[in-house]
Amino acid sequence: MNRLARWKVPIISxxxxxVSFAMNANGVLPFGQWWMGDASFALGDLFMIAAAxxxxxxxxxxxxxxxxxxxIGxxxxxxxxxxxALAIGNFWEAAAVTFLFSVGHALETATLNKTRSALAELVAVAPDTALVLRDGSQQEVPAASxxxxxxxxxxxxxxxxxxxxVISGTAALDEASITGESIPVDKSAGDSVFAGTISRGGFIQVKxxxxxxxxxxxxxxxxxxEAQDAKARTQAFFDRFSRWYTPGIILLAAVAGVLTQDLVLALTLLVIGCPGALVISIPVAIVAGIGRAARNGILIKGGEFLETSAKITAVAVDKTGTLTEGHPQLTDVVVLDPSLKRQEVLDWAAAAEAGSQHPLAKPIIEAGRAPLGIPQITTVPGMGLEAQLDGRRILVGNLPLLDEYGVQTRRGEARAAAETLAADGKTPMVIALDGAAIGVLAVADALREDAAAMVQQLHSAGVKVLMLTGDTPLxxxxxxxxxxxxEVHASLLPEDKLQAVAAMQRAGHTVAMVGDGINDAPALATADIGVAMGAAGSGVAVETADIALMGDNLLRLPQAITLAKRTVSIMRQNIVIALATxxxxxxxVFAGGVTMAIGMLVHELSVLVVIANAMRLLRDTGSRRAPAAAKQPVALAG
Structure with a gap:
């Protein structure tokens, strides 16, 4: 509905x-007799009836x-x-009530559209055309084609x-519409790009x-x-409440009219009892809150999850790829078997890891030489893996893996080396060949620059932070x-992470779990709120996570919780405003002095007040990043 159409009815009315006031003020002669009695009415009254x-x-x-x-609404x-009002000849009250209601409806529509502005902005950034290489030439075609x-x-x-x-070229892309980050991101060959982002410089070819x-x-x-239309538990309650409340108001008005023999009083009660502000108080806050979050690159699944997020008292985080960058580097090679050289230990480890998708595998494979054959790999959850290659058995993992396979040769030396490396914040991996430990490798990752700031901001919001990791305790x-x-919980298997989350819930905490959705899947499903990091590249995460942080900015997590708390606070304020009105x-009404027209005016004003209060959520309270800090290598295991 365009703006003119929205205001057409209020303008005409x-x-x-x-016109009616002007005619009556000029003393226009009576026009006729009112059908219920002998009272005459002026020609201007016809215009008042027409307005109604x-x-x-x-x-x-x-x-x-x-x-x-x-x-019954x-x-x-x-x-x-x-x-x-028309039936008793109170034409002004009838016209005033309907006119004010139509004005209020037009204003509500306009302001509600404003609360959905974040969604409108997202739709607006969707490109209409694309320039493609087709049949050996550049062609401009509709983006959908x-x-x-x-x-x-x-x-x-x-x-x-x-x-x-990106298959060639370089460019700086503004990804604010996707991740909420205003600083352009440099893109070159091999990088992912997203529809709706804008090139701020350069030229790229994209597959x-x-x-x-x-x-x-x-x-x-x-x-x-979907999220803006999804109802919160509080909203669902008030929807049920309004189904009984509105008939109750009709009954109250009828009883008051019968007892007092005052029809005007009964009609006035109908008007002032309208639950408009109450009905709209919650959904308008949800729409505004979810819209504000979307602008910041935070997708919240719906009103129910927004309410739950406001109650979060504990956040459990995975280590790898959450607190760390997720790009491990090989830092140490400790040789335990004197008959082997450093490169030979690496080669055996690389042979076992060939084909592995674990984050630790890549730096080891790159440092070692490719095996001559293809190993048969058996993954041991939470411990490592066993590989069979040319009749040799290779183990790569933590110390419990040696116990699992009964490896005793040089086990004490392996433990000492692993503990020394772990104390330095590195992840040790013991390599065993045919029942004997032959070396210990160490891999480290860079700690995210905003990890400490995230924890600090969560603490400021009254939230406890836990780490759930498969890495060693040291x-x-x-x-x-x-x-x-x-709290740090280490050496955890996926089911152990689930138990840790469940234990926090039994202790009375509302728990959010931040993880990669693979090893952490059971814990994510058990947590009250599952949070996916860096979801822009994962359609599954966007669709399934309770909260999806589109970028890798850890500070979006405390921002999401703070925004949820603000939204729920405004919902409560709106409910108080509506009920108090x-x-x-x-x-x-019972004290005298409140007419139908005044009641409708105040009613519509209360509706606008709760909408305006919710629209405060659309203001950007600032999305700060932590100050850049030197990246320090830390361990990576899970």
């Missing part, structure tokens, strides 16, 4: 009211449709009050029309991997649409001390 009809016809039609669906209360695998050209100032991989509804931006828009404790973790108007 208001004009008719003004213009403003009230849609209200009455909505009330009839609602009754057809067995719903606000429109019915206003319709009964207006018709009753780009085919998977085609090469798309993105010049300076252009929007990226697809999700894809399309996600098009149309399969882009990250399309998934975000779909997710935000390594985990070293990292925990660096970032200020409250109804209570004060009721008192005013």
């Amino acid at each position: 208001g004009a008719l009211i003004l 009809a213009v403003a009230g016809y849609k209200i009455l039609a909505n009330a009839i449709r609602a009754l057809g669906a067995k719903v 606000i429109d019915l209360l206003v319709s009964i009050a207006a018709l009753g 780009v085919r998977s695998g085609e090469t798309v050209l993105v010049a300076h100032g252009a929007k990226v029309p697809v999700d894809g991989l 399309a991997t996600g098009i149309g509804a399969d882009t990250t931006l399309a998934r975000i828009i779909h997710r935000v649409e 390594v985990a404790q070293a990292i925990g001390r660096r970032v200020g973790i409250d 109804v209570a004060l108007l009721l008192a005013g």
